[in-house]
Amino acid sequence: MNVKDANVLIVATCGPEAPDRCAAPFFFAQKAAAMGASVGICFILHSALLLKQGVAENIYAKEGGRPISDFIVKALDAGVEFHVCDAALRMNDISSDELIEEIDNLVGPNFLITKGLDADLVLNL
Amino acid sequence: MNVKDANVLIVATCGPEAPDRCAAPFFFAQKAAAMGASVGICFILHSALLLKQGVAENIYAKEGGRPISDFIVKALDAGVEFHVCDAALRMNDISSDELIEEIDNLVGPNFLITKGLDADLVLNL
Amino acid sequence: MNVKDANVLIVATCGPEAPDRCAAPFFFAQKAAAMGASVGICFILHSALLLKQGVAENIYAKEGGRPISDFIVKALDAGVEFHVCDAALRMNDISSDELIEEIDNLVGPNFLITKGLDADLVLNL
Numbered sequence: 099m100n101v102k103d104a105n106v107l108i109v110a111t112c113g114p115e116a117p118d119r120c121a122a123p124f125f126f127a128q129k130a131a132a133m134g135a136s137v138g139i140c141f142i143l144h145s146a147l148l149l150k151q152g153v154a155e156n157i158y159a160k161e162g163g164r165p166i167s168d169f170i171v172k173a174l175d176a177g178v179e180f181h182v183c184d185a186a187l188r189m190n191d192i193s194s195d196e197l198i199e200e201i202d203n204l205v206g207p208n209f210l211i212t213k214g215l216d217a218d219l220v221l222n223l
Numbered sequence: 224m225n226v227k228d229a230n231v232l233i234v235a236t237c238g239p240e241a242p243d244r245c246a247a248p249f250f251f252a253q254k255a256a257a258m259g260a261s262v263g264i265c266f267i268l269h270s271a272l273l274l275k276q277g278v279a280e281n282i283y284a285k286e287g288g289r290p291i292s293d294f295i296v297k298a299l300d301a302g303v304e305f306h307v308c309d310a311a312l313r314m315n316d317i318s319s320d321e322l323i324e325e326i327d328n329l330v331g332p333n334f335l336i337t338k339g340l341d342a343d344l345v346l347n348l
Numbered sequence: 349m350n351v352k353d354a355n356v357l358i359v360a361t362c363g364p365e366a367p368d369r370c371a372a373p374f375f376f377a378q379k380a381a382a383m384g385a386s387v388g389i390c391f392i393l394h395s396a397l398l399l400k401q402g403v404a405e406n407i408y409a410k411e412g413g414r415p416i417s418d419f420i421v422k423a424l425d426a427g428v429e430f431h432v433c434d435a436a437l438r439m440n441d442i443s444s445d446e447l448i449e450e451i452d453n454l455v456g457p458n459f460l461i462t463k464g465l466d467a468d469l470v471l472n473l
Contacts, residue, residue: 099465106461109346111244118439119361122393125435130461143247160439185250189243189285211231211255214344215224219464221359222347222472234471236369268372310375314368314410336356336380339469340349347472 099218102134107217109210113144113190114157117166120148121159123223124169124178131176138179140210146186149197174200181205181213224343227259232342234335238269238315239282242291245273246284248348249294249303256301263304265335271311274322299325306330306338349468352384357467359460363394363440364407367416370398371409373473374419374428381426388429390460396436399447424450431455431463 108130110123123139131137141149148154154167174180184204187194194204214220233255235248248264256262266274273279279292299305309329312319319329339345358380360373373389381387391399398404404417424430434454437444444454464470 101462101465104461104465106465111247111348115243118365119393122361126457126460129457133458133461135461143244207251207254208258210251210346211229211258211260211344212226214346215226215229215231219461219470220344220346221460221464221470223361236372236473240368268369332376332379333383335376335471336354336383336385336469337351339471340351340354340356345469345471 101130104135104218105216106130106135106137106219107213108137108139109220109222110139110141110145111143111222113147114153115144117157118159119223120157120166121169124166124173126221126223127178128173128176131173131178137177138181138213139173140205140213141180141182142186142210144190146182146192147190149180149182149201150192151196151198179203181209183207183210226255229260229343230341231255231260231262231344232338233262233264234345234347235264235266235270236268236347238272239278240269242282243284244348245282245291246294249291249298251346251348252303253298253301256298256303262302263306263338264298265306265308265330265338267308267311267335269315271307271317272315274305274307274326275317276321276323304328306334308332308335351380354385354468355466356380356385356387356469356471357463358387358389359470359472360389360391360395361393361472363397364403365394367407368409369473370407370416371419374416374423376471376473377428378423378426381423381428387427388431388463389423390431390433390455390463392433392436392460394440396432396442397440399430399432399451400442401446401448429453431459433457433460
């Protein structure tokens with residue numbers, strides 16, 4: 099199918115416990131959005147920690163590379179929508195007030211299922 | 224598509240080596256089943272260890288939270304089907320006799336492919 | 349759908365840092381190919397290290413089992429196509445010259461999106 103007509107959902111599952119895996123969801127989301135797809139990232143498990151203020155600036159997927167916060171900005175600039183699972187906030191003891199201000203969309207766990215069913219491609223990263 | 228008509232396959236890949244990731248397959252499976260979807264979990268890699276008798280009672284995704292065995296019971300009660308890959312049993316040196324009694328469905332590795340092709344949504348957790 | 353008509357994409361994400369997870373992408377890809385599907389593996393993150401010459405011979409998913417290089421050979425023999433993401437090469441400081449000679453297909457990150465959209469089943473392992 100044509101990428102411009104596509105709905106892509108990326109499920110981010112890793113956080114600061116696996117820094118080398120943290121850039122990928124934002125990186126591939128930004129690429130898909132740049133190709134014209136409608137792209138969302140659903141944050142579950144420890145990935146929600148990456149959206150806590152002050153965290154992503156200090157995490158690097160590769161030593162000497164760009165911080166995860168750079169990847170986040172690029173994804174947002176490309177139009178990627180961020181959906182944070184409220185269960186992930188509870189798991190990580192984060193309140194919604196502590197999230198970066200670009201996040202205005204908390205979702206329940208059912209969202210992953212319904213959004214996933216509507217997506218043309220689901221990538222779990 | 225309507226969730227009630229949907230076929231959801233969750234691929235569980237983590238076991239006791241990553242306790243914080245162990246609740247998610249059961250949690251999202253239960254949510255999907257509660258919304259009316261037909262849901263199965265296919266257990267590969269170390270996730271099969273969670274179904275060995277006496278294991279899940281002592282694993283917690285979050286300190287102070289509920290044991291994984293609670294998530295397992297809730298998923299089963301919601302009608303989620305459990306499919307255990309026999310290759311995962313061999314990898315973890317488990318015999319089928321050691322599994323919790325709710326498991327009566329061992330599958331070969333081809334099952335992941337055929338079931339995945341039939342599913343409307345596949346989540347790898 | 350009939351497996352023989354199916355297009356299966358496996359996304360390999362783990363490398364030597366998680367040896368127990370390294371056989372699965374090749375194992376399931378080979379099974380799908382043996383059933384008649386068209387199967388590709390897209391290598392991202394540290395999984396690209398498995399294709400560096402001399403690496404996979406010394407990694408074992410299970411102690412006492414077969415080395416990952418055996419799983420690689422079996423997948424290639426079954427007709428599985430290997431697609432290595434150039435971003436993964438950069439992340440792991442590998443040049444394309446260092447890859448095993450069976451690899452002649454470097455892809456950009458957009459490939460994961462376009463190939464994923466064309467696939468009937470995407471498994472992230």
